[in-house]
Amino acid sequence: DVKVTQSSRYLVKRTGEKVFLECVQDMDHENMFWYRQDPGLGLRLIYFSYDVKMKEKGDIPEGYSVSREKKERFSLILESASTNQTSMYLCASVGWGALVREQYFGPGTRLTVT
């Protein structure tokens, strides 16, 4: 089974702190994604990566950066956390399912910025 893990399920940080959210997958997938999920807005793409050291902006990259130094690990960085970044953050990697290439998701990190 594909396993995508995220470093924390719940995280509380203060405004202005630098925050690191870690995501690790164990299936040698090349493509990895970071989303944030907010009520009424669904999932919105922040950044994605097709390979090591490669990154591309998604729909809402402002206030975020990413790092992909190793294939299995994709990190989301909040340079200076703000209260409007309080959200659920979901990481995903892409690989072959039974019939189609699927996104496999981690359990999510619920981040609260106070």
Added chain:
Amino acid sequence: AQKITQTQPGMFVQEKEAVTLDCTYDTSDPSYGLFWYKQPSSGEMIFLIYQGSYDQQNATEGRYSLNFQKARKSANLVISASQLGDSAMYFCAMREGSNFGNEKLTFGTGTRLTIIP
């Protein structure tokens, strides 16, 4: 324009009844794929079913089926004989382009389904 529209924020359905979750999409790409994911209260996203734009038949997966009406650009999820464990958020998502190359998904806002015993 929204690429994926889910017009039902919440639904309540009696156990054992069938339920249809609506999804309409907007794309000018002739090649695309439509996905449905389930998100229980625990938070993990579970892939349910997939429909490709060139697939001739509606996708089915156990109690899940996808009512794909290409001309209307709709891809409704049908759950037959609903169970209490079906209570969850359901998201419709679209990938534009062929299976390879573009792996990005655009998600709808979701429908919260509650099954009543």
